[in-house]
Amino acid sequence: MSATVVLGVTGGIAAYKIPALVRLLVADGLDVSVVMTRAGTQFVTPLTLATLSCNPVHVDMWSERPGPQVEHISLADRADLAVIAPATANIIGKLAAGLADDLLTTVCLALKCPVVICPSMNVNMYRNRVVQRNIKTLKEMGCHVMEPESGWLACGWTGEGRMPEPEVIAAEIMRHLSAPDLEGERILVTAGPTEEPLDAVRFLTNRSSGKMGVAVAARAARRGAQVTLIAGPMSVEPPAGVRNIPVRTALEMYQRVMEVFDDSDVVIKTAAVSDFRPANPATGKIKKEEAPGKISLVRNPDILHILGTKKRAQQILVGFAAETENPLENGRKKLIAKNLDMLVLNDVTQPGAGFRQDTNVVHFLLRSGEEESLDLMTKDRVADLILDRVKEIRLRRGRKQDSAPSEADHQVRP
Ligand SMILES: Cc1cc2nc3c(=O)[nH]c(=O)nc-3n(C[C@H](O)[C@H](O)[C@H](O)COP(=O)(O)O)c2cc1C
Numbered sequence: 260m261s262a263t264v265v266l267g268v269t270g271g272i273a274a275y276k277i278p279a280l281v282r283l284l285v286a287d288g289l290d291v292s293v294v295m296t297r298a299g300t301q302f303v304t305p306l307t308l309a310t311l312s313c314n315p316v317h318v319d320m321w322s323e324r325p326g327p328q329v330e331h332i333s334l335a336d337r338a339d340l341a342v343i344a345p346a347t348a349n350i351i352g353k354l355a356a357g358l359a360d361d362l363l364t365t366v367c368l369a370l371k372c373p374v375v376i377c378p379s380m381n382v383n384m385y386r387n388r389v390v391q392r393n394i395k396t397l398k399e400m401g402c403h404v405m406e407p408e409s410g411w412l413a414c415g416w417t418g419e420g421r422m423p424e425p426e427v428i429a430a431e432i433m434r435h436l437s438a439p440d441l442e443g444e445r446i447l448v449t450a451g452p453t454e455e456p457l458d459a460v461r462f463l464t465n466r467s468s469g470k471m472g473v474a475v476a477a478r479a480a481r482r483g484a485q486v487t488l489i490a491g492p493m494s495v496e497p498p499a500g501v502r503n504i505p506v507r508t509a510l511e512m513y514q515r516v517m518e519v520f521d522d523s524d525v526v527i528k529t530a531a532v533s534d535f536r537p538a539n540p541a542t543g544k545i546k547k548e549e550a551p552g553k554i555s556l557v558r559n560p561d562i563l564h565i566l567g568t569k570k571r572a573q574q575i576l577v578g579f580a581a582e583t584e585n586p587l588e589n590g591r592k593k594l595i596a597k598n599l600d601m602l603v604l605n606d607v608t609q610p611g612a613g614f615r616q617d618t619n620v621v622h623f624l625l626r627s628g629e630e631e632s633l634d635l636m637t638k639d640r641v642a643d644l645i646l647d648r649v650k651e652i653r654l655r656r657g658r659k660q661d662s663a664p665s666e667a668d669h670q671v672r673p
Pocket residue numbers: 268269270271272273296297298299346347348349350379380381384
């Protein structure tokens with residue numbers, strides 16, 4: 260994505276997190292122009308932020324000008340989004356009052372793009388009535404003010420006022436810059452492996468990292484969907500901006516999925532759920548000398564199959580499969596047998612595909628009969644293409660529903 264973000268950095272202690280934020284934004288392909296207040300430069304150096312953003316950092320309105328352009332106007336004109344992080348009580352007051360006594364406040368007055376503000380300060384400053392009044396004014400003016408987090412503050416107090424983590428702010432920024440083409444969709448994503456206990460310390464699992472599901476959840480949230488992620492123990496962090504429900508076993512995943520299923524419009528099941536579990540897990544640790552000669556296994560519920568039997572007319576169900584023999588033939592059978600709208604076939608035999616990789620090679624099999632083989636690409640890109648297909652299915656279904664609503668549709672969406 261090649262959008263331009265003007266990032267205003269003011270004199271709050273949370274400025275120490277801003278280099279990490281800049282790195283995330285640059286990694287996402289954004290062109291980041293940092294504007295700092297004088298106080299901001301006390302907490303993080305312009306050199307650091309210039310190096311990480313690969314752009315000059317602007318602090319002074321009166322510094323030398325290489326060209327005829329007026330710096331504060333050209334910065335404001337270029338911006339697709341402006342973010343103030345951290346936003347001190349001081350800048351919040353100045354913006355609410357419409358002051359323009361330094362480069363950042365002057366740029367802000369000339370902005371035509373959306374503005375995201377990340378308040379960050381001591382809890383008592385944050386609760387102060389004048390600060391709350393200024394925040395309210397900024398919201399009324401159309402600024403997007405992020406809720407600060409609650410917890411331990413650098414000043415020693417505990418309470419609200421902590422700037423959200425860079426990953427959370429980056430997700431919010433990407434959400435503002437992405438077309439909200441999935442707004443209104445409630446998407447349930449499952450991800451990761453499950454762990455099936457053998458005793459108090461041992462378990463059976465598989466090599467799934469959760470990366471594919473995290474990519475789908477993150478991209479869906481970025482595109483405006485309301486996302487719930489139900490994930491087994493993953494080796495990656497769940498993305499910001501989604502409701503995260505961690506589980507451990509296949510049975511737990513089954514229970515949680517069933518709780519959320521009715522309120523979901525789309526279900527994308529990337530999780531590598533264990534097909535079996537030890538029949539009689541020991542409550543304590545099995546001693547070396549008591550090692551069982553064999554382990555009895557019982558089948559876990561086939562969650563995807565059960566969802567297929569319960570699916571309502573308007574729900575879209577997407578499954579994943581990792582087949583090694585006759586993948587296309589077996590995939591087509593699975594698509595029908597499990598009543599899916601779409602099956603994503605992981606070609607785990609290809610280099611760069613499958614578990615733990617950042618890339619994947621997949622085939623899409625759609626219920627409509629369409630099939631698509633994709634080249635090696637990042638899991639983020641695969642996630643976007645899956646969501647594009649989901650959107651197409653929704654559009655087709657919407658049209659059908661408009662022309663001839665079915666009984667089932669009436670029951671689902673009264
Ligand atoms: C060590 C230190 C930490 C500070 N942290 C914050 C803070 O987190 N939030 C805040 O609103 N002000 C904080 N301040 C006060 C601001 O730096 C001060 O109000 C300054 O005038 C802000 O200027 P600016 O808004 O132009 O950047 C801190 C000051 C010091 C000395």
